[in-house]
Amino acid sequence: MPQQTNAQAESRTHLTACHDCDLLFHIPHLKKGEQAHCPRCGALVMERKGHSLDYSLALALTSLILFVMANVNVLLRMNVGGRTQAENIISGVNELYVQGYWEIAILVLIVSIVAPLLKLLCIFYVLVPLRLNFRLPYAKEVFGFYEVLNPWSMTEVYMLGILVALVKLADLATINVGIALYSFAALIPFMAATDASLDDHDIWESLEPTD
């Protein structure tokens, strides 16, 4: 067995493969801020981001606060002939459900509320223990889940949807913009910065049990 263990250790420390074309190559030694691209297909295979956990956590916490503000406040308010109609993100989901379009209601609920929120909670679940040097169960599964959630979190697309709706309604009625819209607009760069600050190779290495 010792020989096999050595071979495994060897493969771990020196080699990696491109996820897009399967080319084998030596793990490059990257300095902070450097990227490595696959020599054959050009895929980004590794990036040493070098941000501290505190930096990522601060961004994630700001994002969470903005997310809550974007969901509890009024997004848009419409005035037509003395009547006012206010809405927030969840009321759109609710109205689709009431109209009988539960499929789109669930879809919108997942990509605009559930996925972004779970994503942020996953980040806290993984990073807080790493920062404070303790262990929580299922940390690897949670981080894996974060990466699965990523393509389904569509806050920036929703923001563009709000702008389109605003322009479409501009001729019809007076629209007042609520606090939620400003919070939502601010959430997008913070969410993007949070994701960009996470170094997944680093985090996976930190999550590996040292046995």
Place this chain on the structure above:
Amino acid sequence: MKTPSNTAAHKGYLLCHTCHLLSQAGIGVHSSHCSRCGTRLHSRKPNSLSRTWALTLTAYILYIPANLLPIMTVTMSGKGEPDTIFSGVKELVTGGMWPLALLIFFASITVPVLKLLTLTYLLLSVHFKSSWRPKERTTLYRITETVGRWSMIDIFVIAILVALVKLGSLATIEAGAGAVAFGGVVVITMFAAMSFDPRLIWDALENNHE
């Protein structure tokens, strides 16, 4: 063109999908699972081609009702006007809202069509073991994977409008069955792109020279 057989599959390594750890195939008792995160290891995504074909064809079929059925109906003072994706764009053009018309045309029409055609092309090119421009095809795949989410704009616009324009007899907006089909197209093409394995593009290249 000579390809080096310096690939993980060729040299007996397996790359973990989840944590990117490279493992040697056949070593240790738990060789079929990643020693770091426990994910099942595969040399290639399992049944990638048949799964991607099935999802792509389903999306093609759903694309028809998505365009024929109304995505929403605007009722003003008792008169209802159903809108399809295309008539919605046409209205924006007649209203002089050119930038918005272009945006919606791009997100709701161009992106889904190009995505379906690209997936079909990639599947066919792998099926016929094409060795033509693998790098460009891989880039095409990466674009397909990232751009699909923007097709959701129209669905979000509907979600916002139905809740906001609820003014009783004055004006109401109701979603339509076309929106359900369109949402299905977006989600299914996203799954289709995820189930395609770009390494198959390079495998075909390699087998040609052996």
